[in-house]
Amino acid sequence: MTTTAPKTARTAGTAGTAGDRTRGRSILLTSSLAIVLAAVAIPFYWLMIASTHSSDDIFDSPPPLLPGGHLGDNLSALQESAGFGRVILNSLLIATLYTVCAAAVCTLAGYAFAKYRFKGREALFGLLMLGLVIPSQVTLVPLFKMMAQLQWLDTYQAVIMPNLALPFGIFLMRQSMAALPDELLDSGRMDGCGELRLFWKVVLPPMKPGLAALAIFLFLYQWNDFVWPLIVLRDGASFTIPVALASLQGIDNTDYGAILAGTSIAAIPMAIVFLALQRHFVSGLLAGAVKE
Amino acid sequence: MTATLTEVDKDGPPTAPARTARRPWQGRRLAPYLFVLPAIALFATFKLYPIAWSFVLSLHKTVDGVDTYVGADNYTRLLDDPLFWTALKNTAVILVVQVPLMLALATGLAVALNSTLLRGRSVFRLGFFMPMVTGLVAYGLIFSVLLNKEYGLLNWLLSGIGVDAVPWLTDPLWAKLSLGLALTWHYTGYNAVILLARLQTIPGELYDAASVDGAGAWASFRHVTLPGLRPALLLTTVLSTIGTLQIFDEPYILTGGGPDNATLTIGVYLYQNAFTYFDFGYASAIAYALAVLIGILGVIQFRVLGDKP
Numbered sequence: 001m002t003t004t005a006p007k008t009a010r011t012a013g014t015a016g017t018a019g020d021r022t023r024g025r026s027i028l029l030t031s032s033l034a035i036v037l038a039a040v041a042i043p044f045y046w047l048m049i050a051s052t053h054s055s056d057d058i059f060d061s062p063p064p065l066l067p068g069g070h071l072g073d074n075l076s077a078l079q080e081s082a083g084f085g086r087v088i089l090n091s092l093l094i095a096t097l098y099t100v101c102a103a104a105v106c107t108l109a110g111y112a113f114a115k116y117r118f119k120g121r122e123a124l125f126g127l128l129m130l131g132l133v134i135p136s137q138v139t140l141v142p143l144f145k146m147m148a149q150l151q152w153l154d155t156y157q158a159v160i161m162p163n164l165a166l167p168f169g170i171f172l173m174r175q176s177m178a179a180l181p182d183e184l185l186d187s188g189r190m191d192g193c194g195e196l197r198l199f200w201k202v203v204l205p206p207m208k209p210g211l212a213a214l215a216i217f218l219f220l221y222q223w224n225d226f227v228w229p230l231i232v233l234r235d236g237a238s239f240t241i242p243v244a245l246a247s248l249q250g251i252d253n254t255d256y257g258a259i260l261a262g263t264s265i266a267a268i269p270m271a272i273v274f275l276a277l278q279r280h281f282v283s284g285l286l287a288g289a290v291k292e
Numbered sequence: 293m294t295a296t297l298t299e300v301d302k303d304g305p306p307t308a309p310a311r312t313a314r315r316p317w318q319g320r321r322l323a324p325y326l327f328v329l330p331a332i333a334l335f336a337t338f339k340l341y342p343i344a345w346s347f348v349l350s351l352h353k354t355v356d357g358v359d360t361y362v363g364a365d366n367y368t369r370l371l372d373d374p375l376f377w378t379a380l381k382n383t384a385v386i387l388v389v390q391v392p393l394m395l396a397l398a399t400g401l402a403v404a405l406n407s408t409l410l411r412g413r414s415v416f417r418l419g420f421f422m423p424m425v426t427g428l429v430a431y432g433l434i435f436s437v438l439l440n441k442e443y444g445l446l447n448w449l450l451s452g453i454g455v456d457a458v459p460w461l462t463d464p465l466w467a468k469l470s471l472g473l474a475l476t477w478h479y480t481g482y483n484a485v486i487l488l489a490r491l492q493t494i495p496g497e498l499y500d501a502a503s504v505d506g507a508g509a510w511a512s513f514r515h516v517t518l519p520g521l522r523p524a525l526l527l528t529t530v531l532s533t534i535g536t537l538q539i540f541d542e543p544y545i546l547t548g549g550g551p552d553n554a555t556l557t558i559g560v561y562l563y564q565n566a567f568t569y570f571d572f573g574y575a576s577a578i579a580y581a582l583a584v585l586i587g588i589l590g591v592i593q594f595r596v597l598g599d600k601p
Contacts, residue, residue: 040420105330108327112325128332137582143338224428
C-alpha cells in the first residue's frame with residue numbers, strides 16, 4: 001500500500017505533498033537504520049583492515065583505517081607459529097563430518113516426533129528438551145573423564161560425538177516436519193512405500209529449505225564452538241581454528257596482526273556461506289521456531 | 293502416560309482389518325522407535341549419563357585426585373560463599389538490565405525492518421544478523437582490541453570529540469557496561485529476526501481496522517503489534533534468559549570475570565572451580581544450583597507470557 005505512494009506521487013502531481021511526506025519518512029527511517037548498521041559493521045570492517053597490518057601498526061595512533069600490505073606476512077606467521085593450514089583443515093573436516101552426521105540424527109528424530117504417534121513420544125521428547133535447559137557446563141567434567149577413558153583425546157570423534165543429538169536441531173526439525181501434510185505420507189503408504197523409503201523419497205524432498213537451515217546452523221555451531229574442543233584437543237596438530245587462535249593470544253609478545261588475520265579466516269568464510277544461503281536459513285529456521 | 297496409550301490405540305488398531313495391511317502397520321509402529329534410537333542413544337550416553345555422574349560428583353570432595361563422599365556439604369558451602377553470591381548478583385543484573393533493553397531494541401528493529409517505508413530491507417536484515425555468525429573467540433578478540441584503553445579504536449574515536457580515555461575493560465562499572473554492549477551487539481539482530489518473522493504473520497487487515505478506528509501509530513503498536521508478537525516474545529525471552537544464566541564465553545574472553553569480580557558470572561565461577569581449582573564436586577554443585585534456577589525462571593515466564601490472549 002504505502003510502497004506505491006512515492007510512485008503515484010511521481011506520476012500524479014495532485015498527490016504530491018502526501019507522497020513527499022512518505023518519501024521523507026522513508027529516507028529518515030532508512031538513513032537512521034543505516035547509521036545503526038554502520039555501528040554493527042565497524043568491528044567487521046576493522047577486523048579485515050587489521051588483518052593486513054603488522055601488530056605494531058594496529059596499535060598506532062591514529063589506528064590504521066585502510067588496508068595495509070602485511071596480509072601475506074601475517075598468514076605466513078600463522079603457518080609458522082600454529083601450523084595454520086593443518087588447523088584450517090581440522091576445522092573444515094570436523095565441521096563437515098559433524099554437520100552430516102548430526103543432520104541425519106536430528107532429522108530422523110524430528111520426523112518421528114512430528115509425524116508418528118507412539119508410546120512414550122512425549123516423555124522421550126521432553127527428555128531430549130531437557131538438554132536445552134541443563135547448562136552445558138554440568139557435563140564438561142564427566143565428559144572429559146569419559147573421553148580420556150576411551151582414549152579419544154585429540155581425535156575428531158571426541159569433538160563430534162557428544163553433540164550429535166543436538167536438542168535444538170531435533171526441536172527445529174520437529175517443528176518444520178509438522179508442516180508436512182499427513183495426506184502426502186498416507187498416499188505414499190498407499191503406493192506401498194516402506195517407512196524408510198517413505199522418509200527418503202517423500203518426506204525429505206519438500207524439506208530442503210528446512211534441511212538447509214539445519215545444516216547451516218550445525219556447521220556454524222561446530223565451526224565456532226570453543227570450550228569443548230579446547231578441553232579435548234591438547235596437541236597443536238589437532239586444534240581447530242578457535243582453539244588455535246586462543247592459544248596464540250595467551251603467549252608473550254602476542255602477534256595481533258597474525259591473530260586477527262586468523263580471526264578473519266574464521267569469520268569471513270562463514271559470512272559468505274551465510275550470505276549465499278541466507279534465504280533458506282532465515283526462512284527455514286523461522287518456519288520452525290516461531291509457532292504458537 | 294494413559295493419554296499417550298489411548299492415542300496409540302486410536303492410531304494403530306490392534307485388530308488389523310486385512311491380512312495384507314498388517315505388515316505396513318507393523319512397520320509403521322516400529323519405525324518411529326528406530327528413527328529416534330540414534331538420537332536417544334547418543335543423548336543418553338553423552339548427556340544423561342554425564343549429568344547423573346555430575347550429581348554424584350557434587351556430593352563428593354576431591355582432594356589430590358581422591359574423591360570423598362561429603363553429602364550436601366558442597367551445597368551448604370554454596371549458601372555461605374560470598375563469591376557465589378557476587379556471581380549470582382552479576383548474572384541477575386545482566387538478566388534484569390541487559391535482556392529487557394536488548395529485547396526492546398530488537399522489537400523496535402523488527403518493526404523498522406518490517407516497515408514498507410524502509411528501502412533495501414534484505415540488506416538490513418542480513419547486516420543485523422551478521423554478528424550472530426561470528427564465533428565467540430573471533431568476536432571476543434575483536435572487542436578486546438577495539439576496547440583497549442590505550443590503543444583501542446573506540447577510545448581513539450572518542451578522543452576525536454574530546455572525551456578522555458574510557459577504561460572499558462579495567463573499571464568495574466565500565467566492564468559491566470562493555471559486557472552488556474558486546475552481548476547486545478551479538479544477539480540483538482538474532483532476536484530481531486525471530487520477532488520479524490512473527491511480525492510478518494500479523495494480518496495487514498488488523499492494522500487497517502485499527503486505523504479505521506482512529507488508532508495512531510503508537511496505539512496500533514500497543515494493541516495490534518505487541519499482542520501479535522506474544523509467542524515470539526515468549527520464545528526470545530526464554531532463550532535469552534537461559535543464555536544469560538549460562539553466560540560464560542563473553543566474560544571469559546573479554547574480562548576473565550574481572551576486574552575485581554565485577555563481571556564474574558555463575559558460568560565463569562563454575563568454570564574456574566572446575567578447571568582452575570579442579571574442585572569438580574563444588575563446580576557440579578554450582579551447575580545443579582544453576583539448572584534449578586533456570587527451571588524456576590522458565591516456569592514463571594511461561595506462566596506470565598504464555599497465556600493465549
